Amino acid sequence: MGYPARVTVRRAPYTPRDSERGRLSGTLSALLITDTNVFVSSGKEFLRVREGADIRRIVEEAGTALERGDYAAFGRVGDAAAQAIEADYAEMVTYGSKVCVPGSTIKGLLRSRLELCPSRNGSSYFCMQSNVPPLMRTPNPGTHGWRHARIWERAVSEDRGPACNPLRTQDYSLCKVCDIFGSPGVAGRVMPGNFCCGREACVPLTLPPKAMKVIAVRPGTRLEGRIGFSALSLDELGVLLVSMGLRRGSVEGAKILLGRYKYALRNMGVAHFKVIRAEFPARFASTLNELGLEGKCAEGTANVVCEGNGLTELINAAIDEALEKYPQLTWLQNFSEASVREAKGLAR
Numbered sequence: 080m081g082y083p084a085r086v087t088v089r090r091a092p093y094t095p096r097d098s099e100r101g102r103l104s105g106t107l108s109a110l111l112i113t114d115t116n117v118f119v120s121s122g123k124e125f126l127r128v129r130e131g132a133d134i135r136r137i138v139e140e141a142g143t144a145l146e147r148g149d150y151a152a153f154g155r156v157g158d159a160a161a162q163a164i165e166a167d168y169a170e171m172v173t174y175g176s177k178v179c180v181p182g183s184t185i186k187g188l189l190r191s192r193l194e195l196c197p198s199r200n201g202s203s204y205f206c207m208q209s210n211v212p213p214l215m216r217t218p219n220p221g222t223h224g225w226r227h228a229r230i231w232e233r234a235v236s237e238d239r240g241p242a243c244n245p246l247r248t249q250d251y252s253l254c255k256v257c258d259i260f261g262s263p264g265v266a267g268r269v270m271p272g273n274f275c276c277g278r279e280a281c282v283p284l285t286l287p288p289k290a291m292k293v294i295a296v297r298p299g300t301r302l303e304g305r306i307g308f309s310a311l312s313l314d315e316l317g318v319l320l321v322s323m324g325l326r327r328g329s330v331e332g333a334k335i336l337l338g339r340y341k342y343a344l345r346n347m348g349v350a351h352f353k354v355i356r357a358e359f360p361a362r363f364a365s366t367l368n369e370l371g372l373e374g375k376c377a378e379g380t381a382n383v384v385c386e387g388n389g390l391t392e393l394i395n396a397a398i399d400e401a402l403e404k405y406p407q408l409t410w411l412q413n414f415s416e417a418s419v420r421e422a423k424g425l426a427r
């Protein structure tokens with residue numbers, strides 16, 4: 080690695096959010112298909128009282144010790160309480176009968192894949208939002224973030240300077256990832272919804288090394304979701320598709336990593352997107368036409384729908400535009416972090 084590479088972030092005045100001319104608004108319907116177990120934490124920790132533990136007695140003893148001012152005894156009761164409580168299964172976010180990967184998680188995932196795409200010829204179309212300073216050298220195995228650094232080794236050693244922050248700097252020139260996904264003071268133009276499946280896809284797992292208990296989604300599960308977008312140029316739609324792992328000629332993307340334990344455990348965290356259809360309100364029919372694309376109007380709706388060959392054409396056209404405008408993305412289009420994890424033997 081050596082010294083961090085100084086990289087210039089290319090910024091341009093941000094796209095007005097209401098300018099739809101020559102641009103596209105609509106939704107991508109997609110599946111997130113799991114290739115291993117996947118666990119995305121709901122952020123809640125679950126605890127339960129161990130069988131046979133008398134929690135009522137422990138609480139009473141704690142009260143008595145406090146009354147007497149006997150802090151040594153209170154400490155001992157505290158130890159007993161810690162013994163009496165154990166971690167229960169951590170769950171994913173649920174809505175009714177559905178288990179979900181939240182839209183906010185998807186948004187973060189897509190955004191960080193773009194940020195972690197290495198610069199090209201000393202410049203990058205994407206800033207780095209993370210506050211972690213560029214790495215001077217590859218961290219040793221076992222230290223914090225070492226697997227992340229090995230997978231994304233080129234980007235993490237780059238010094239891209241401060242991230243876009245128009246609220247603080249009053250400079251409304253943004254890098255492409257902030258222009259698309261938003262920045263402090265500027266709304267994003269990509270809005271992933273939750274990706275959900277039925278509870279029957281869930282599987283309880285006890286994971287090494289500390290026997291963490293989680294209820295994950297099993298391999299082969301198809302989580303359904305939609306990604307909304309507004310006023311994206313064709314090249315920006317291409318940037319979105321590449322961030323999802325898609326490449327020219329296929330509606331199915333490269334294997335990516337997501338959720339907890341995605342770096343550490345081989346049977347966790349691998350999934351890929353499959354785009355099913357793109358849908359646009361009817362007012363975009365002429366824009367699609369001007370772009371040389373055609374969608375069919377779905378029966379009974381006012382929407383223009385791209386499916387099958389029409390969808391592949393749209394994906395190809397958008398990705399071609401994106402690669403031409405942001406050549407840096409060629410690297411990401413040919414990258415799969417799940418494959419690198421495997422090739423480097425990072426996960427146990």
Ligand SMILES: [Zn+2]
Pocket residue numbers: 205206207242243253254255256257258262
């Ligand atoms: Zn930025």
